[in-house]
Amino acid sequence: MDTNQENALLAIDELIKIGTSLSSERDLNHLLNMVVSAARRITCANGGMVYLLNSTKTDLQVEVLQNDTASSAGARVANVALYVNGERNSGNVIAHCVFSGQPVQIGDIYQYSGFNCDELYEYDRVSGARTHALLALPLRNHEAVAVGVLVLTNIPNAGRAADPQDPLLRAFASQAAVAIDNVQLIETNKRLIDILDHTNRELEEENRRLRAKIVSRYDFSKIIGHGAAMKKVFSLLEKVLASPATVLIRGETGTGKELFAQTVHFNSPRRGGEFVAQNCAALPDNLLESELFGYKKGAFSGAMQDKKGLIELANGGTLFLDEIGDMPLGFQAKLLRVLQEKEVRPLGGVESKKIDVRVVAATHCNLEEKIKKGEFREDLYYRLSVFPIDVPPLRARKDDVPALAKYFVDEFARVYGKEVSGFAPRAFDCLFDYDFPGNVRELKNVIERAVLLCEPGGSILPEHLPEQLHCSERLTRVVPKAAVDRDAGLKELVEEFEQGLLREKLQACNWNQTRTAEQLRIGRRTLIEKITKYQIKR
Numbered sequence: 001m002d003t004n005q006e007n008a009l010l011a012i013d014e015l016i017k018i019g020t021s022l023s024s025e026r027d028l029n030h031l032l033n034m035v036v037s038a039a040r041r042i043t044c045a046n047g048g049m050v051y052l053l054n055s056t057k058t059d060l061q062v063e064v065l066q067n068d069t070a071s072s073a074g075a076r077v078a079n080v081a082l083y084v085n086g087e088r089n090s091g092n093v094i095a096h097c098v099f100s101g102q103p104v105q106i107g108d109i110y111q112y113s114g115f116n117c118d119e120l121y122e123y124d125r126v127s128g129a130r131t132h133a134l135l136a137l138p139l140r141n142h143e144a145v146a147v148g149v150l151v152l153t154n155i156p157n158a159g160r161a162a163d164p165q166d167p168l169l170r171a172f173a174s175q176a177a178v179a180i181d182n183v184q185l186i187e188t189n190k191r192l193i194d195i196l197d198h199t200n201r202e203l204e205e206e207n208r209r210l211r212a213k214i215v216s217r218y219d220f221s222k223i224i225g226h227g228a229a230m231k232k233v234f235s236l237l238e239k240v241l242a243s244p245a246t247v248l249i250r251g252e253t254g255t256g257k258e259l260f261a262q263t264v265h266f267n268s269p270r271r272g273g274e275f276v277a278q279n280c281a282a283l284p285d286n287l288l289e290s291e292l293f294g295y296k297k298g299a300f301s302g303a304m305q306d307k308k309g310l311i312e313l314a315n316g317g318t319l320f321l322d323e324i325g326d327m328p329l330g331f332q333a334k335l336l337r338v339l340q341e342k343e344v345r346p347l348g349g350v351e352s353k354k355i356d357v358r359v360v361a362a363t364h365c366n367l368e369e370k371i372k373k374g375e376f377r378e379d380l381y382y383r384l385s386v387f388p389i390d391v392p393p394l395r396a397r398k399d400d401v402p403a404l405a406k407y408f409v410d411e412f413a414r415v416y417g418k419e420v421s422g423f424a425p426r427a428f429d430c431l432f433d434y435d436f437p438g439n440v441r442e443l444k445n446v447i448e449r450a451v452l453l454c455e456p457g458g459s460i461l462p463e464h465l466p467e468q469l470h471c472s473e474r475l476t477r478v479v480p481k482a483a484v485d486r487d488a489g490l491k492e493l494v495e496e497f498e499q500g501l502l503r504e505k506l507q508a509c510n511w512n513q514t515r516t517a518e519q520l521r522i523g524r525r526t527l528i529e530k531i532t533k534y535q536i537k538r
Contacts, residue, residue: 028183032064035176039137039152040066042172046154047129049077050139051094052180053148058082060094060149067129069154075127078119091116097136098146103165103173104136130154137169139177147181223263224407227399229392233260240387241267246339248324248384249362251391254441257362258322260391264360265318273317276310281326288331290347293338299348311344311355318358324384325365325376332377339383359384394443395435404440405431408447409460420451424459424504430469457510499534502527511538 036048047067051060060080080094089095093115097104109117109131117134124131137150150173225233237260240247247264249257258277265275283291290300294309311319321327327335338344339359345352361384370376394401405423413420423431427450436442450464462470502520509515517527530536 026183026186028180028187029064031179031183033066035150035180036064036066039150039172039176042169043135043152043155045135045152046156047131048150048152050180051080051149051151053082053098053146054079060098063148067127067153069129071128072126075123075129077123080119093117093134093136094119094149094151097138097149101138101140101144101146103138103170104134106134108132109134137173139173139180141177141181147177147184150176223259224403225397225400226403227397229397230400233389233391236387236389237263237267240264240389242269243387244358246358246384246386247360248386248388249360249391250367250388251362251364252393252437252439253364254439255391255393256440257364257391258320260389261318261320261322261360261362265320265358268318268358270317270358274314275318275320276314277320277322278310279322281323285328285330288328289334292335293344293346295347296349299346303348306346309344309346311338311357312346312353314357315355316357318360321359321361323363323365324361325363325367325370327376329375329377332380336377336380336383339380393436394439398432401432401443402428404443405447408444409451412448412451416451418451418454419457419510420454421457421459421507421510424461424507426504427460427462427465430462430465434469455509455515457512458508459504459510461504461508495534498530499536502530502534503536506531506536506538 032050032052036050039045040048046069047065049062049065049067052063053059054061059082062077062079065077080092081089082095082098083089088099090099093104093106093113096115104115106113106115106117109115109120120131120134123129131153133153133155135152135155137152138146139148139150140146223230223234225231241264247261249260251257261277262275265271278288278292280288290307290309292309292311294307294312295303297303297305338355341352342356343352343354365376367376367381367385371378371381394404405428409420409422412418431443431446438445446466446469449466450460453464454460502516505516505519506513509519513527513531514524517524520527
C-alpha cells in the first residue's frame with residue numbers, strides 16, 4: 001500500500017471517528033480544538049487555527065490556535081475585517097475564502113501569492129514561528145452560509161494537502177462547519193432562554209407589584225367620602241365584595257361609577273382576574289356584539305383572523321358594562337342569554353364557550369322608566385339589578401367637597417409641578433355653593449383649571465374658577481354679614497372690606513408683598529403700612 005493510500009485511509013478513519021464526537025459536543029471551545037486537532041492529524045500539519053465570524057458579521061477572529069513551531073504560546077493572530085472602506089476585503093486570503101466559498105492553498109506565504117497575509121506575518125514575528133505553506137478551508141453550514149475558516153499551516157509533503165479540492169478534506173470541513181453552527185445555535189438559544197426567563201421573572205414581579213398597587217389604589221376605604229350618604233354606599237360595598245352577585249351601580253354622570261366598579265373587582269376574590277370595561281352607548285348594535293362576543297375568521301368582511309371577545313377576556317374576572325341603559329334594544333336579548341346560560345358564542349362560530357364572569361353594570365338612566373317605554377327589557381333589568389347600589393350626586397354630599405377639592409389640588413399641583421397653598425375663603429365659598437351638575441368629574445376639571453391659573457405658591461381665588469361658579473352675592477359681599485347686621489358705620493365697613501381683600505390677595509400671592517402690591521396697583525410701602533395698620537399676619 002503506497003503513502004497516498006495510507007493517507008486516504010487515515011483521513012477516512014479520522015472522518016468516521018470524529019463524526020460522532022463533533023455531533024455530540026456542546027462546548028464550543030472544546031469542539032473547535034477537536035476540529036483543529038483532527039484536521040492536523042489528517043494533514044500532518046504543524047499548526048492550525050479556526051476563524052469565526054463575530055456577532056456583527058463584520059470581522060473574523062481566531063477562536064482556537066495550535067502551532068508546534070511557536071516559541072511564544074501567548075501570541076495571537078489579529079482579526080480580519082470582511083470589509084475595508086465599504087469594499088470587500090478580497091485581497092486578504094481569509095476574507096477571500098469566506099466570500100468565494102472555495103479553499104485556498106499557498107505554497108509559501110512569504111512569496112508573492114496575490115493575497116495579503118499581514119496578520120500571519122505579524123504573528124510569526126511575535127511568536128517566533130515560521131509559517132510557509134497554508135491551506136484555508138471555508139466552513140459553511142448546511143445552508144451554505146460561511147460561519148468561519150479553518151486554516152492549516154506548514155503541511156509537509158507527506159501530508160494530505162496536494163489537492164485543496166480533496167473531497168475528504170471538504171467533507172471534513174463541511175461536517176465541522178455544521179457541528180460548529182449547531183453548537184453556536186444551541187448557545188444562542190440558551191442565552192435567549194436565560195434572557196427570556198429572567199425577563200419573565202421580572203415581568204411577573206412587576207405584575208405582582210402593579211396588582212398590589214392597583215388593589216391598594218381601589219381600596220374602598222380610601223375613596224373620598226365621609227358623610228352619611230357615602231357611608232351607606234360603603235356599607236353596601238362591604239356586603240357584596242365577597243359574593244359573586246351581579247351589581248348594578250346607579251348614579252348621575254360624573255359620580256365615579258367606574259371607580260366603584262373597580263373597587264368591587266379589586267377587593268373581591270376575583271382580583272387576580274381581569275377587569276374589562278365596555279361603554280354600551282359607544283358602539284352600535286353589530287359592533288358591540290363583535291366587541292363583547294368576539295368573532296371567528298371570515299365571520300364578516302374584514303374578519304381576517306379569530307378575535308376573542310371582551311366577555312371571554314374577562315373570564316375569571318369582572319366585566320364592567322357602563323351605560324347599560326343606552327344599550328341597543330336588539331342586543332339586550334343576546335346579552336340576557338349569555339348571563340343566563342353562562343356561555344358565549346363568537347360571531348361566525350358554531351360552538352359556545354363556558355364562561356365564569358362577574359358582571360357589574362352601571363347606568364345614569366332611570367331603567368324603570370325605560371322599561372315602561374319599551375326601551376329596556378324587564379327580564380334583563382332583573383338579571384342585572386341583583387344588588388343595586390345608588391351613588392349619590394355631589395350636591396347631596398356637600399360635606400365631602402373640602403376633602404375632594406384638597407385631593408384634586410394636591411394631585412394637579414404634583415402633575416404640573418406647581419406649589420398651591422389652597423383656597424381663598426371666597427373661592428371655597430363658591431365651590432361649596434355650587435351644585436356641580438357634572439358631579440365629581442366637573443369638580444376635578446374645575447380644580448385642574450384653577451391650579452393652572454393661580455400664582456405659583458399662591459391660593460386659588462374666585463377669578464380662577466369658571467364663570468358659572470361665581471356667586472354674585474358672595475362676590476359683592478366681601479364684608480362679613482355680621483358687620484352689616486350690627487349696623488356698622490361706613491368707615492368700619494370699608495376697613496373690614498380692605499382688611500379682607502388685603503389678606504386674600506396676600507394669600508393668593510403666597511405672601512409676596514411686591515407681587516401683591518402690583519396686583520392691587522398700589523406701592524409696596526403703602527401695602528406695608530396697611531399690613532401694619534390691620535396687624536395682618538401670615
